[in-house]
Amino acid sequence: MLTHPTWQITELGLAELVGADEQVDQNDFGGSVACTLGDGVRPNSGEFLAFLFVTGETGSGAVQTPAGRLLLFDADPAISAGDTSITLAERKTLVGQVEITASDWISDANGASAYIYAQPLPFHNLQTVYAAWFHEDATSLNDGAGDDETLHFNAWYRRDT
Secondary structure, three states: OOOOHHHOEEEOOOEEEEOOOOOEOOOEEOOOEEEEOOOOOOOEEEEEEEEEEEEEEOOOOOOOOOOEEEEEEOOOOOOOOOOOOOOHHHHOOEEEEEEEOHHHOEEEOOEEEEEEEEEEEEEEEEOEEEEEEEEOOOOOEOOOOOOOEEEEEEEEEEEOO
């Protein structure tokens, strides 16, 4: 039963998947980030419904429109930016993954955004979900001196509990 029935659809809040000083090459992971569900005290279950991805650049790099996957975990996989693999134990904590392609993005000189309407992605009672980016694009993020390319995401979910 919902404790706040008027809050059935809510958002995680913007979280950083790749920071300005983190180099992430093709087939590398970005660092894992903890995202609190609800008030962070009472567990929530439900379904993720949509995802927003935003890239930007504050140095001498370029606005990127990367292909890759957002991985969601129910335990902290302790991934660092630039890692090339995760353990089998970490894979077993996957809640789901969301694919994004280069054609999903809308970009201009100031940034890029992609909005993915997902098939509902269920999750069990959790206080925190952990997110990480897997970079499939041949163009690296932050591989040049002075590059300050960033990748953020937000997610909207429907609560069951």
